Amino acid sequence: MADVKMVSLTIEGRPVTVPDGMSILEAAKTAGVLVPHYCYHPGLPVAGVCRMCLVEVEKMPKLAPACATTVMEGQVVHVHSPKALEARKGVLEFLLINHPLDCPICDQAGECELQDYTFAEGRADSRYREPKRFNPVEDFGGDVLYVANRCILCTRCVRFMGDVVQEPVLNVSERGDRAFIGKAEGHDLTNPWAGNVVDLCPVGALLSKDFLNKARAWELDRGATICTGCSQGCNAVAELRDNVPVRLKPRPNEAVNQYYMCEVGRQTYREFARRDRADQPLVRLGSSLQVSEWDLAINAAVQAMAGKRLVVLASPNLSNEALFLLERLISRQSGHGVFRVVRGETVALAGAPDLALREERAANTTGARLFGFAETSSLEAVVGAGDALLVVGDALDGVAESALAKLGALVFVGTTVPLVVSASASVVLPITNTLEEEGTFTNLRGRVQRYLQARMAPGVARPSWFVLTDLLAAAGGAAPFQLPGDVFAALAAVHPSFAGLDYEALGMRGLPVITADHAEATV
Amino acid sequence: MGYPHPSHPREAPVLSKFFGDAEARTLDGWRQRGGYEALQKAVAMDPQEIQTIVKDSGLRGRGGAGFPTGMKWSFMKPDGKTHYLCCNADESEPGTFKDREIMRWTPHGLVEGVALGAHAIYAETAYIYIRGEFTEPFARVSKAVEEAYAAGILGANAMGSGKRIDVHVHRGAGAYICGEETALMNSLEGRRGNPRIKPPFPAVAGLFGKPTTINNVETLTTVPYIVKNGAEWYKQFGRPDNPKSIGTKLFSVCGNITRPGNYEVPLGFPFKEFLYDLCGGPLPGREIKAVIPGGSSVPILTREEAEGAIMDYEGMVASGTMLGSGGVIVFDDRQCMVRQIARLTRFYAHESCAQCSQCREGTAWITRIMERIRDGQGTSEDLDTLLSIADNMSGKTICVLSDSCATPVVSGLKKFRHEFEAKIAANPSKVTVPGAFRASAA
Numbered sequence: 023m024a025d026v027k028m029v030s031l032t033i034e035g036r037p038v039t040v041p042d043g044m045s046i047l048e049a050a051k052t053a054g055v056l057v058p059h060y061c062y063h064p065g066l067p068v069a070g071v072c073r074m075c076l077v078e079v080e081k082m083p084k085l086a087p088a089c090a091t092t093v094m095e096g097q098v099v100h101v102h103s104p105k106a107l108e109a110r111k112g113v114l115e116f117l118l119i120n121h122p123l124d125c126p127i128c129d130q131a132g133e134c135e136l137q138d139y140t141f142a143e144g145r146a147d148s149r150y151r152e153p154k155r156f157n158p159v160e161d162f163g164g165d166v167l168y169v170a171n172r173c174i175l176c177t178r179c180v181r182f183m184g185d186v187v188q189e190p191v192l193n194v195s196e197r198g199d200r201a202f203i204g205k206a207e208g209h210d211l212t213n214p215w216a217g218n219v220v221d222l223c224p225v226g227a228l229l230s231k232d233f234l235n236k237a238r239a240w241e242l243d244r245g246a247t248i249c250t251g252c253s254q255g256c257n258a259v260a261e262l263r264d265n266v267p268v269r270l271k272p273r274p275n276e277a278v279n280q281y282y283m284c285e286v287g288r289q290t291y292r293e294f295a296r297r298d299r300a301d302q303p304l305v306r307l308g309s310s311l312q313v314s315e316w317d318l319a320i321n322a323a324v325q326a327m328a329g330k331r332l333v334v335l336a337s338p339n340l341s342n343e344a345l346f347l348l349e350r351l352i353s354r355q356s357g358h359g360v361f362r363v364v365r366g367e368t369v370a371l372a373g374a375p376d377l378a379l380r381e382e383r384a385a386n387t388t389g390a391r392l393f394g395f396a397e398t399s400s401l402e403a404v405v406g407a408g409d410a411l412l413v414v415g416d417a418l419d420g421v422a423e424s425a426l427a428k429l430g431a432l433v434f435v436g437t438t439v440p441l442v443v444s445a446s447a448s449v450v451l452p453i454t455n456t457l458e459e460e461g462t463f464t465n466l467r468g469r470v471q472r473y474l475q476a477r478m479a480p481g482v483a484r485p486s487w488f489v490l491t492d493l494l495a496a497a498g499g500a501a502p503f504q505l506p507g508d509v510f511a512a513l514a515a516v517h518p519s520f521a522g523l524d525y526e527a528l529g530m531r532g533l534p535v536i537t538a539d540h541a542e543a544t545v
Numbered sequence: 546m547g548y549p550h551p552s553h554p555r556e557a558p559v560l561s562k563f564f565g566d567a568e569a570r571t572l573d574g575w576r577q578r579g580g581y582e583a584l585q586k587a588v589a590m591d592p593q594e595i596q597t598i599v600k601d602s603g604l605r606g607r608g609g610a611g612f613p614t615g616m617k618w619s620f621m622k623p624d625g626k627t628h629y630l631c632c633n634a635d636e637s638e639p640g641t642f643k644d645r646e647i648m649r650w651t652p653h654g655l656v657e658g659v660a661l662g663a664h665a666i667y668a669e670t671a672y673i674y675i676r677g678e679f680t681e682p683f684a685r686v687s688k689a690v691e692e693a694y695a696a697g698i699l700g701a702n703a704m705g706s707g708k709r710i711d712v713h714v715h716r717g718a719g720a721y722i723c724g725e726e727t728a729l730m731n732s733l734e735g736r737r738g739n740p741r742i743k744p745p746f747p748a749v750a751g752l753f754g755k756p757t758t759i760n761n762v763e764t765l766t767t768v769p770y771i772v773k774n775g776a777e778w779y780k781q782f783g784r785p786d787n788p789k790s791i792g793t794k795l796f797s798v799c800g801n802i803t804r805p806g807n808y809e810v811p812l813g814f815p816f817k818e819f820l821y822d823l824c825g826g827p828l829p830g831r832e833i834k835a836v837i838p839g840g841s842s843v844p845i846l847t848r849e850e851a852e853g854a855i856m857d858y859e860g861m862v863a864s865g866t867m868l869g870s871g872g873v874i875v876f877d878d879r880q881c882m883v884r885q886i887a888r889l890t891r892f893y894a895h896e897s898c899a900q901c902s903q904c905r906e907g908t909a910w911i912t913r914i915m916e917r918i919r920d921g922q923g924t925s926e927d928l929d930t931l932l933s934i935a936d937n938m939s940g941k942t943i944c945v946l947s948d949s950c951a952t953p954v955v956s957g958l959k960k961f962r963h964e965f966e967a968k969i970a971a972n973p974s975k976v977t978v979p980g981a982f983r984a985s986a987a
């Protein structure tokens with residue numbers, strides 16, 4: 023890294039030293055001082071239009087916009103001086119005069135920066151006696167609804183579509199207080215990345231149609247997760263209302279997804295909200311599957327697979343830990359592992375480096391390959407007559423009953439029970455989905471990232487690493503694992519790719535694995 | 546001269562000498578009147594030499610801000626980079642129409658000044674950005690540029706100097722804000738005419754991101770006379786006790802005045818004599834009540850203040866206002882100042898580019914209150930609210946449109962508060978009756 027000149031200044035009485043060229047607003051963040059702002063966003067070009075971030079800089083005649091003013095040696099900045107507070111109070115008043123103040127029916131309420139700053143610093147009353155401006159609600163296409171009356175014209179959405187997506191569909195139309203966000207004639211926000219304007223909007227002007235009126239922000243429980251929509255591995259937050267996932271939002275990670283997430287990824291919450299879940303272990307008794315105890319079911323599964331060639335069909339959405347345990351199981355029983363993955367069109371986010379909706383629509387194909395699983399498109403081609411097939415996580419979409427007829431045994435470990443399975447499986451073991459367990463994925467650049475449990479598991483379903491640990495132990499293997507971190511430690515100890523990685527040290531932003539294939543990602 | 550009136554003996558016609566002289570519009574006519582001699586001389590000179598002459602002459606920007614022209618030019622160094630010259634011909638300040646007359650009568654004077662300016666700042670390309678509504682000036686200047694190209698004055702070998710000077714005439718779409726220099730550049734680049742954040746200043750990154758100098762029409766048209774006659778010649782114009790304001794200045798006079806028109810006087814001219822002798826004073830039986838001396842964005846003067854003012858940069862500041870663009874608007878005793886100020890704020894509310902919160906919302910809010918008071922629906926609390934809004938709008942935005950809207954309100958309330966109070970006292974209900982629904986302030 024080249025030598026960067028450092029600049030020392032004082033912000034709110036706290037000394038900070040930051041690289042030259044940084045804005046006062048960013049420098050204040052390093053001092054733990056939040057400069058209230060609307061139009062500024064670290065992922066977008068600076069606009070300097072909301073005038074909310076005005077701060078007092080000693081020896082400067084006028085208040086300076088913190089987002090557009092670079093730090094200078096020896097500067098003394100006051101964020102909460104009476105003059106700066108007065109200016110922000112003025113801005114808040116201006117932003118609210120034409121605002122409908124309809125927080126009780128606004129989806130943004132509770133996570134609205136206009137609400138937050140007004141409560142913190144705004145006027146308690148309104149001096150506005152005139153009729154308010156009115157503009158109708160407009161459907162922007164895609165998942166986006168524009169409620170113009172709530173708009174503060176910060177232009178984050180315009181800049182995102184113009185500079186990041188590089189499809190300048192949105193603009194500022196008209197002038198003065200008649201201005202509103204306009205949409206180019208004949209174009210809609212149908213780009214898979216366009217939905218980010220909803221997150222970028224600091225107020226309730228751009229809303230998700232999918233989330234509309236579903237929940238109030240303060241009712242939601244949140245958990246950090248990794249998107250399973252493709253192999254990019256976007257960091258995400260799962261938001262649940264009464265244990266039901268209602269949306270996924272991006273969690274910032276400069277190294278992976280910056281501040282963004284695509285529409286395909288966002289929609290994966292629906293899979294996690296399925297209600298037809300497998301929630302009890304099932305064991306075949308005659309022609310039907312009967313509810314069983316975990317211990318009995320595990321033993322039944324081991325017995326069903328014993329003495330046969332083992333083929334493991336693993337989902338590429340399984341954690342590294344589960345895949346590692348499966349690798350061990352396979353090595354005990356002279357079998358092999360395969361995975362199937364759905365493919366789709368790659369859609370890059372033009373203005374963000376190395377960020378795209380990837381072709382492989384699963385979170386851990388890289389992990390699956392590292393643990394020796396081979397991709398297959400045809401299950402029939404990889405199983406022979408009399409083989410034991412252990413399906414983990416794969417829902418057997420598109421697999422015909424006839425394809426399973428020649429098997430010696432079918433053990434199904436999954437989150438739902440497909441029809442073909444209820445007809446032919448010996449044992450069904452219910453596992454948790456990504457939101458209900460913790461673990462790690464390896465993204466296509468070889469970055470290992472943790473996800474945490476955000477939701478309670480249905481019934482007695484158990485995390486895949488837990489179930490596979492039990493299976494391995496029942497099959498006679500050494501599996502002294504109490505926690506997913508134990509499994510990770512074991513895999514890091516034996517797998518050169520993961521050498522040196524520590525479960526806790528991964529943190530919430532992940533670390534890259536060391537392999538020849540992914541060497542460039544570690545720089 | 547006070548076109549369309551005969552020149553007054555106390556005028557100092559330099560730029561306006563040929564106003565009304567149709568022959569001066571043609572290339573031949575302009576040459577017969579001494580045109581393009583300065584450019585011929587200048588292209589043989591080193592740009593730095595020209596910058597020094599202009600600096601020595603004391604010429605200051607005639608667009609309104611009064612920044613020393615020579616100093617502005619001296620920011621442009623022979624650094625091998627592409628430079629641009631922009632000529633701001635987007636004269637949109639209410640009450641100002643001096644550039645219009647320059648372009649109508651002496652388009653070659655402007656072309657000469659632009660070409661000379663381009664050479665002086667190491668630029669090969671200059672743009673003349675003309676206000677959209679200026680149909681005749683656009684036609685005149687376009688014709689002059691055409692003639693200049695045909696005569697080899699512009700082009701790859703300008704005036705036979707071997708240097709390339711290209712001049713493009715661009716017609717705006719008619720937005721006040723495009724007269725703000727960075728908004729003008731955005732508009733010229735094909736973007737929405739929004740002012741840019743400064744820094745970076747145009748001299749560092751202006752048009753198309755390149756170092757750019759932007760000058761007003763009057764400024765650029767003046768330069769050839771200075772180059773031709775020397776800095777010392779130019780210094781004769783001005784009052785001896787104020788060396789900071791040098792030269793002649795065109796003043797556009799309109800409103801309740803006997804002889805409205807353009808007048809060119811030396812800076813330092815007494816405003817009282819200007820109003821009463823040159824412009825003929827108020828109409829018979831009337832009295833001047835108020836004067837806006839420098840375009841609608843500057844503080845309003847009462848008659849007494851105006852009569853004591855001196856027409857140069859420092860003199861106007863001493864009287865609590867600004868010289869601005871030289872657009873003089875006169876109000877006589879028939880005028881309701883509330884109505885006049887409401888009309889001004891409506892203009893700014895209409896023209897706000899909508900970027901900054903204070904300007905977008907504040908200009909419209911002020912207008913609504915002003916018009917409510919005008920319509921007899923004002924309340925006493927409105928006056929405090931107006932001042933408070935004006936304060937919140939001033940000095941906090943990217944450009945000064947917001948301040949410009951607040952200025953007439955603040956100075957109007959200070960100097961004509963009794964008119965506001967009379968309007969409010971006439972409100973029978975003494976309470977606000979919300980006006981009929983209006984979708985926009987336009």
